[in-house]
Amino acid sequence: MNLVTTLFYTFIFIAAGAALCMLFVKNIFYAALLLMACLLSVAGIFILSNSEFLAATQIMIYAGGVLVLIIFGLMLTAKISGKPLHIGHQNVIPGTLVGLAFLGVLIYSYSSLVLDLPSGIQPTGNSVNVIGILLMTDFVLPFEVSGILLLTSLIGAAITASSFSSKK
Amino acid sequence: MNLQNQLQWILDSTTFIGAELILLLGMIILLVSGLIFKRDVNFFFHAIAFLTLLTSAIIVIIDWPENPVRLFNGMIRYDDFSSYLKILIDLGGLLTILLSRNKIQKKKPEYFLLLIAIILGAHWLVMSMNFVMVLLSLEMISLSSYVLVGFGFDKKGAEGSLKYFLFGSVATAVMIFGLSLLYGMSGTLDFSTNKFVSTLLEQKSPLVLIGGLMTLSGFLFKIVAAPLHLWAADVYESAPTPVVAFLSVVPKLAGFGVLIKFTLAINLFGQSPYNWQVILGTISMLSLTIGNFSALWQTNPKRMMAYSSIAQSGFLLVGLTCLSISGIHAILFYASIYLLMNFLTFLIIQQFELDHTSPTIPSLAGLGRKFPFQSIAMGIGLISLVGFPITAGFTAKFFLFSSLWEAFSQSGKPILIVLFVFGLANMVVSLFYYLKMPYYLFLKEPPSEKPIPATIPLWENLLSAFLVVLLLVLFFQPALLMGWINRINFVL
Amino acid sequence: MQHLISYLIFLPIIAALLALFVPAVHQKVFRILALSVSFLQFLLMFLIFQVYSTTGKSFQLIEKASWITLDLGSWGVFKAEYFVGLDGLSLIMVLLSVLILFIAVLSSWNNEKNTKGYFILLLVLNGAILGSFCAMDLLLFYLFFEFMLLPMYFLIGIWGGPRREYASIKFFLYTLLGSILILIVIIGLYSSVKEPGAGVQVVHTFNMEYMKDSGNYISGSVLNYSEPWIIGPWSARLWAFLFLFIGFAIKLPMVPLHTWLPDAHVEAPTAISVVLAALLLKIGGYGLARLAYPVFPDGAVYFSWFVGLMGLISIIYGALNALASKDLKRLIAYSSVSHMGFVLLGLASGTIEGISGAIYQMFSHGILSAMLFLLAGVIYDRTNSRIIENYSGLSSVMKNYTAFIIIAFFASMGLPGFSGFIAEIMILFGAFKSNSLNTLLPEWMAVTATLGLILGAAYYLWTIQRMFFGPLSVKVQGDLRDLDYREYTMLIPLAFIALLFGVYPQPLLDIINPFAHALANTVTQFVKIH
Amino acid sequence: MTANLAQDSIVFYTALAALLLPLLSFTISISVANRYSWTVSLIAPFLLLLSFLSACFVLLHVSKETSLHSQITWFTLGDDEITFGFLLDTRTVLMMVVVSCISFLVHLYSTGYMAEDTSIQRYFAMLGFFTFSMMGIVMANNLLMIFFFWELVGFSSYQLIGFWNDRPSAAAAATKAFIINRIGDAGFLVGIMILWTYGGSLTIDQINIANIPSSYLTLAGICIFCGVIGKSAQFPLFTWLPDAMEGPTPVSALLHAATMVAAGVFLLVRTYFLFMPDVLMLVASVGAITSIIGTIGALLQYDIKKILAYSTISQLGLMVMGIGAGDPFASELHLYTHAFFKAGLFLCAGSIIHVLHQASRQKTLDVQDIRNMGGLAKLMPVTFLASLIMAGGLAGIPLSAGFLSKDAILTGLLQGEIIFLFIGFSISILTVVYAFRLIWFTFLAKDSLPEYIQREQVSDPALMMRIVTVILAIASLWLMISWSPIDFNGWVSHYAQKKVIINSALITGTSAIIILLTGLAAYFYFKDKTLNKKTANTMFRNFDFDLLYKKIIVTPSLNLSNGTQTIDQKWIDGLLHLAAYSQVALAHFMGWWDKSIIDGSVNGLAIVARGTGSITRSFSSGKIQSYILWSMLGLIIFILWILF
């Protein structure tokens, strides 16, 4: 077991562990931090899986963007109400059962899956280059559309967050 | 293929997406003018939005494709099937703009911008042949819808918006997971290629099914079908009426556009080890039952129409269950008629809404005498929704069930005949609640003298008259539309 | 003389459209419009009789125009036509309709409540009824058939009695259920039948004439003759017959699918009761004779015993219920159930006597039930009560009314000299003969059916005895004046017709016979095959 | 056919006139306005006289060699034709004359009897209509036509019995008469169906030559006999006839004594060829039972009209028995004679009732009770004499026509079972007794008229009524059928019958002696007897047959009809409502599903959770998350369902 492999499984365990902990923590702020830990280790897995560009995006957007946004919202909502960041549970049993059912079905399906994947990590060249070209050629339309999407959601978010009318 | 050719191809491709570019242009104009102009030039925004959609529709008609063309390296395909749906979508948008009264919406430019964004997303969605495009355009529709639902800017709207968002995001997440599984199984994102089909044929893993069903659930969310229908009633109740009218039609049409293609792909031309007809048939029956039976005891017209929307999706799914070309034609016809009758009904609901902000059905009692024209128009719309002669709703259901019968007589699968009888029986059930409104309008006496709602603008009456006439004409001459639809040569 | 039938059908519809634009305050305009439409239809009927030849076997005065032709690619061509024509069966029914609708307009002359809406709906109903009797294209027939429901629903629901809402909903649901069953078969038929002699492409047609010919069925289709699909215990063709039978039997109505009828009748205004009993019930019988029997003779043969039994049950059950009824209109409604049971029995026999008797009975019952409901309407008009117990000895104050009641009751119970007698005799003869001729019905059915005659006498005479004889005593308020001129103008022609065709039935039989012959032959052929 | 064609057609049209003149009378009578109602009592008898004369004309021109037969197609029934035609043979013509004659006389009588009634038009109209229908039965050449007129006769009977329909008893009697007749007619109709199906025709002479399977022939005979039972008031359907006396007395004379009830006998004679020996046995038995019942009834009754009604039942039973066990012609003969003397007796009774009624200060109805009469011979001598002659006819005293015809029946019975002969003789004896009783207590016994009768007003009725009774009395003498007072093979039998049964001197002698002796015995028996007024015989109600019918037929069928009504309203509609409710319930369930299961805390699973010992219970309603949960549950169920 070399370093890379060790690192790989470490990331996996961190990610899994952080996610599991999210289920059990009562403080929403901790949950956000756990999510960040989880996402960062997923970024690690991406790096080890030869997807450096993706990993960078993951770290930048999630850690730098999404989570900040979420924590920001978290603070905003928690602060105004002045309530603790404590969160309650509900639907525990049925929710768990359904979740476990999905997990079970997926694991069952994976067990019969024959993936002709090369074992271990494949040290191949940098994929950033390829991705860059593809985004400008094959995937140019999705690329542009995602721009429109971002614009739209920006406007939508702005509208939603900014205008309030009478509190009926 | 070298880079040069690819770039050339991209340039060539752009010539085919004129309508979409116009929509984009409209969005930008609205955005900019919204910043520049004062907020009270509502008519201007109306006009811009209307013109944009009109131009887009005209361009789609002018550039009617003779042969399907794959654009942007197979990201989208430009064919008559999608063009037809695009026209319907644009029409839905136009009707929504006509429905959007001045008083109701503030923030006009943003409102229209988001409306057009949804239409643009719908355009992309019906053309898309690639999971990436499916995801992006679906999200474009969803995100704008979440915001639009809250455009009443009141408490209810905020709640509806939140519920819609939470439900929708989970549905999207599940769909994305499903897409990733399908990608893993097929090794391609382009679901119209041979590679997709041939690889999946070799795959024996149940992940194909799981991925397929998870992906399907994203589409089912969009078309409001069971079991992902639960959000509908709450959301429809909270949203402004034009938005409900819009949301009950346009995303549904777009969703069906992609659902049809996806279903045919995942069914692997009938060679799939899984019986997708049974799945679709069951979903259809579930939607029919849930929609119709839940609608029975509703007293809020919009909630009722939400369940009606679920049931109507069930009817549309009947056509999809056929998995045949005539079934698809029937769906297209039904969708066109559904567009007309649904908008007609919502138009009148909105007219009756004017004074009492959220009318219950019993509060409509006796209004038939005061508003004979509106009541009759609503009656015709609802009768059409039931599927009763002499409205085009009957013709649409007739074609739908004919194609189902045809599929049955060719394959003899029991699920089809079960669905056939089941669907027709549901027609009877639907009568109960659809006729509730005409029943109160005409047969019930008003409890006391009520304040008469404000006068209804002439052009709205003209619009409803136009829709009524269309519904009647398309009953007597379905060939006007069906002839056109029949020329659509659907290939995957 | 080219488009007589179209004029007949569309005259009222166009009039209804015109009436839409007349302001509602001019009540008289609507009455006169409706009356003049009916009158013009009368004239058209005269013209039609000039052209129609009773010796011609098949359809006459045919009008054909393409309506929907859709190329559905590999599936073939979807073809529905505007195809109307008259054969014996249709002509009888059209004649009856024109007559009854005229009476209905007269009968609703004094309507004050929302006159505009009322007459517009009546006119639309008029067109739909005539259309469904003339249509030879299945889709066209279904269109008119369905379209009758809506005006009827509103006519009962708005202008009806205290429980009108319940009655109208019940009426609507029952009949809609029936029409769904019919729709299933229509879809099945249209996809199984092709137009003969068309080119390479299969032309799916709704033409009822083509559906009768076993050669026009696409081989391998669900409803084909030679190898029909088996679904459950029966072949698809038998199922189709059963569905059609139930669908039309609801209209007829047949026990136990009849409970909408008493309610609808009791609640409906007089004119609507008249139309309902005289015409709408006939659509059921008409549909069986026009569609179910000729297109599915195999089903007719297979289920004949069942159909006959249901007819028999209807006869006796309806009569028993009439005996127990306390409301005059309810009594008449149940008597309709009983009388329409004869229609089923006659059809089930598959003999010429039975079939022509069934058609004759439809005509006769149309006339007589119209008369009965008009008479029930008279007493309701005077006192606002139809409860039999409230009256006694009416004959001493309303002499002529009593005379007409006696005529109508005796005619309805099958007194010789009135049309009902001829009809019931023919049906009973046919049903009895069936056993020795084509073995479709056992003889005991015809014998038992005579019980209906006895019970008929019982409930009618008992009613006369209670209401009209004995010392005068009326428990409700009201002006017990005798018939007025308007009522005479409605009743005398009806009584005269009932009498005329009871004494001299040949003119009607001349019209009916070719149809009955053809149908009986079709059925008999199938008896021989099996 | 020897007569030439022109003559034939004249005869035929005359016969048609005899048929249609009463119908004309009906039409005129019903359309005359109230103001001119007196014209009716002129026109109607006149038209009937014309009809009678026409019938006589036909009688002169038709003999057994020259019977006329003419028919046209009435309507086509499938491939076969139903004809409308007349068969004018001697039997028909004789019956035509009898019917039109008595009808004419009754019309004449009614002008007096009904003079004060206000609805005289309706009365004469229905009389005319009856005569028309009765002539129709007589003349018709096929069974369907007979049935046609048969029912019309029933209708006119209904109308005439219920003529005074403000009396509840009259209305009830009318209804009863019609319904009971309908029961018989239903049987008749079945018989016609059998003959149509297996005989291929309904014309009487066609059926005669048709080859019908014997089992069906037997059935057909029984069925047709059912019609006879109803119409001729045979056991067990005789109960309507005594009730029918609620009608005006001339009506009873015409319909319920002379003609209508005799139609059954006429039909039996007409279709005699259809009856197999077994059926004839049945016919004879029924006739015998009926005649016994009728006789006993007549012996026990006190109501003058009801005595006559029961005697009619008895005589009809005798005729039917005569057909069944003996010779049809004898019964036919008795039918003719009976028509005259019974009609006459009724009219005499009518005269008495009429006179007493007018003389009565109280408007009570017991003027028909013979216990309230007696000694009328002095007050109403003409009526007494006429009654005496006709009662003699009824009793079968020698020198009356009744003696001859009864003699013929008894002679005919010689051929059959001896029991029937015995019954025949017994009936004859008892007939003498009750006929004597009737005359004795009405006319000859001690005067028991109640006080409220003004005796000075009691006298013979109006001239017209007197004349009619006298004519009928004369027609009851032996000359009516034969020149010889001891041989019934007179001119009637020569005219009508080719085969003549031999007059048996033994029977003639025996019966003459027995009848005279009985008369003598009756005289001595009744001489000093008075009728007990106190024990008003209310117990005598048609031998309680009515009660029996009520118990086994009427009440059960009413209960049944109430039952079906319940089924209709409770079960069928109940089922419908149940379906509607269950639909609503299902809708509520769906709503509950949304509200409780999906919105709510998932109680079901929570219960499972509690069972598994979980601590956390979530009762708070988490809306949107539950929606999502349930949607995902749906998805996973789908996956699992398809996978496994």
Next chain:
Amino acid sequence: MNASQSILLLAALLFSIGLMIVFIKRNAIMILLGIELMFNSANLNLIAFNQSQPFLVDGQIFALFIIIVAVCEAAVGIAIILRAYHYYHSAIPDHVSELKEKN
């Protein structure tokens, strides 16, 4: 078990946990976190499957777009939650629940 399979298993785990969070946690923002987790599990899947085609980077690009979508979702989501909070003074979806089946 090779690396790809472990990634797949991790993805399945994250997906299920995400779902459970959505079902169980009574807070809208927490639900948002759960949804992000689910998005990520899809990304993991894509990367794992993309290993079998090392020269095609479709999976990676798809993952990239998924991240973009996630961002948009988060932005709009936070805005919507904030607005609901504005009206209801709570981020707990149960409290934001006036719309439901009446009676």
